[in-house]
Amino acid sequence: MSTTTVLPVVVIGAGPVGLAAAAQLLDRGLEPLVLEAGTGAGSAVREWGHVRLFSTWSEVVDPAAEKVLAPTGWLRPDGTTYPSGADWAEKYLQPLADALGDRVRYDARVTGVSRAGRDRVVDADRAEQPFTVHLTGSGGAEERITARAVIDASGTWSTPAPLGGDGLPALGERAAADRIAYRVPDLADPAVRARYAGRRTAVVGSGASAFTALAYLADLAKDAPGTHAVWILRRGLSGSTFGGGEADQLPARGALGLRAKAAVEAGHANAVTGFRTAAVERDGGRLVLVGEDGTRLEPVDEIIGLTGLRPDLSFVGELRLGLDERLQAPVALAPLIDPNVHSCGTVYPHGVKELSHPEAGAYLVGMKSYGRAPTFLAMTGYEQVRSIAASLAGDHESAERVELTLPETGVCGGAGLFDEAEAPTDGGGCCSAPATLQIGTAAPARTASGGC
Template identity: 60%
Template sequence: MELPVVVIGAGPQGLAAGAHLLERGIEPVILEAGDTAAAAVAEWGHVRLFSPWSELIDPAAERLLASSGWVAPVAGYPTGGEWIDAYLAPLAAALGNRVRRGTRVIGVARKGRDLSVDAGREEQPFVVLTRDTDGNEARVEACAVIDASGTWTTPSPAGASGLPALGEQTAVTAGFVTHRIPDATEVQGLAGRHVVVVGNGHSAATAIIQLAETVREHPGTRVSWLLRRGSVGNTFGGGAADELAERGALGQRAKQAVDEGLVTLTTGFRTDAFTLTADKRVVVAAEDGRVLDPADRVFVLTGFRPDLSFLSEIRIELDYRLQAPVQVAGEVDPNIHSCGSVRATGAAELAHPEPGFFIVGAKSYGRAPTFLAMTGYEQVRSIAAELAGDHEAAARMELALPDTGVCGGSGLFDTPEPAAGGCCVGPQLVTLGTAPGREN
C-alpha cells in the first residue's frame, strides 16, 4: 500500500494541496491543529481581503467542488469568515476524513534516522509525530511532507531587535497588548481612549483605517501609529500603481487618515518597553528615551515569522535573514524588493536537502510580508506534479504575480530621507491539462 503525503495545516494552501494531490491520484492526509479547518483564518474572519473571489479559489479545488454541484462565488471581496463559509469549509468537507482536525504536529523526521544520520536516509519514509486535543500522541508515516502550517501562531514582537520589548509578554497577558487586528466591536469599545498601533504593513493599515472611523465618530479618541523606520517609505503602498486595486486603496485610506489628522504618525520609534500603570493603562517607551502618553490598548502588528520548532530533525535550507527557502528568499526580500520583481515559485525553488519535504504558503516567505493565496496555489500545484513524477508540469510556472506598484527596497532604516517518477506515484498517473493559475 502506498504511503500518503502528509500535509501540515488545513488552511487555504493545505486544503488546495489535498485537492491537487487527489487529482494526481495521490492520497493526502491533512493534519489540522485547530478544531475546524481554516482555524487560523477564522481568527481574522472579520477582516476583508483585498483580493476578489476569482483570485481566492484554487483551480483543482474548484474542480473537486464542482463535482458536487458547488458554484463558485464570483463577485466582491470576502471577509475571512465569508471565505471559510463559501469555499474553505465546503472544500474541507469534500476532502472528508482526509482532514484530521484537532491534530497538532509536534515533530517530523525520517523513520529511524535523526538529523545527523546519512546512511539509508532517503530510502526511509517520513514519520510525523502528532498530539491530539486530549494529549494522545501518534505517528503517521508518509512518502512526502508538505508543511502548510503558516505563520499565524508566531507573530513578531514589538521589540525593535526582534525580541519582545521589556514587559511585552506581561502586557499581553494582562490584556493591554495584542498581536491581532481588532474587530468592529473591539474598536467601538475604544471610543474616547488612547490607542497605539505598532507596525508598517497591511495589517497595521487595516487597523488604522478602522480606528480612524472611531475618531471621526468620537473626536476624543486618540490614535498613535508607530513606525520603526526613520521615514514613511513604502508604508502607504503603491496606490493606483498596485495591480491589486484594493491593496493599493488600503494604503491610501491609511494615508488619508494621517493627512486628516485622525492619526498621529511617528517614525523612528523603536519600541523598547511596556510598563503597566496603577490606573490600568500601558506606557510605551522607545529605545531613544521617548515615551508616549499612557495608552488603553496597543495593537502590535509587526508581521509574522515561521515556527521551525517541530522541524529540528529535518534537513532544511533557509535564508539566514528571512528564514525562507533560499531560492525563494531572493525574490521576496523586503530589503531589495522592487516592483515587478517577484515571480511565482514551485517545487524546484521550494525543495530542501531532505527530498520529499516542502514548505509552502506564507511560511515559505519566512519573515517577508505580502504573501498572496494564489502564490500558494501555484506552489502546491507544482509540488503535486513533482510528487506524481510529472516533472515537466512541475517546472512550468502558470502564474504571473501582480505588481505592487512599490519600486525599490524598504528604504534606509535610520535616516528620514527617502531612499523521473516520484515516491508518491499513485495507482494511476494522469496527465492533466491544468488551467492557468489564478491571480490573488
C-alpha cells in the same frame, strides 16, 4: 512500486494553501492526508474573519480545488467581489474540506516530523526511509503516521512578532499583555469596540494589517470622540509608506493604504517615525512606549502590535531544512522575496525548485515558506503546491513551468529596515529624536523628547 510510494502525502494545515495542496495531489492521482490542529477548515482564517481580503474571489480559489468541489454543486461566488476572511472560510474552505472527506482530520496537532528511525544526524539510508509524523489528537492522545512526503502549510498566524525593535519582546511587553493585541481588532464586537472607543491606541507596524487597524480606528473616531491612534514606524515616512495607491494592480490593496493615509490626514492618527521600541512601562492605568535611545512617548491606553509574523519551526527540527539565515525561508527562495529588495509584485513566481530542501520530500509552503518576509498572496501558494504535486507525481516538466503572473504593488523596489525618510524630520545624525509628524490640517501633536 516501493512501500514508500503507496503512503499518503501528509499536509499540515487545512488552510487555503494546505487544502489546495490536497486538491492538487488528488488531481495527480496521489493520496493526501491533511492534519489540522483546529476544529474546522481555515481555523486561522476565521480568527481574522472580520477583515476583507484585497484579492477578489477569482484570485483566491484554486483551480484543482474547484474540480474537487464541482461534483458537490458548489458555485464560486461572484469573481469580482472581495470576500472577508469569514466568507473565505465558510463559503470555500469548509466546503472544500467537506468534499475531501476523511482525507482531512481535525484536532490533529503535529508535534514533530522526522525520517523513520533516523534523527537529523544519521545519513545511512536516510533518503529511502519514509517520513514519520507525530501528532496529538483530541484528549491528548498521541499518534504516529508514516508518509511518503510532507507539505507543511501550517502558516505563521500563531507566532506574531513582538514589539521590540531588536526582534525580541520589549522589556515589560509580557507584563503588559493584557493591554496589547497582536491582531487587527474586530470593532463589530461590542466588547472589542468598547476597548478602543474614546481611547488613545498605539499601532506598531507598517504593513497592510497596520493600514487596516488605522482605517478601523479612524472609522471608530467618527462615532466615538476621543478615539485616536498613534502610528509607530521604525522607519521614516516616504513616498512608499502608504503602498502603491492607485498604481497597485490589486485595487483594494492600494485603496487600503489610501484609507490609512486619509486617517492620518484627517487627524485621527499621528505618525511617530524612526522609533524602535525597547520597553513598555506602566504609567498609572496607561502604557508608555520607550525607544532604544531612551525616548518616551506620550501614554496610550492600548497597543496593537502588527510588526509581522514568524514561522514556527519547532516541530520540524529533526528535518534537514535549508533555510536562509535572515528570513528563515528556503535558501533558493529567500533572494526572490527579500523585503529589502522586493515588493509583492516584483517577486518572481516560484515552485518546487525554489522550495526544495536537503531533506528531499519535505516542503514548507504558503505563508510559512516566506519565513519572516511579508506580502504573501494566496495565488502564490496555489502555484507552489501545483508545482510540488507535479514533481511528486513525476511530471517534472510541469513542475518547472511557471503558471502565474503576480500583480504589481505600485511600489517598486524594497522597503529596507533602515531606508532614509523622504519627509523631513526634527534634525539628523545618529542621535536625532524620533519625529512625531502630523499630516494634513489638524494641529500637530506634541513631539516626543529624547536624545542620545
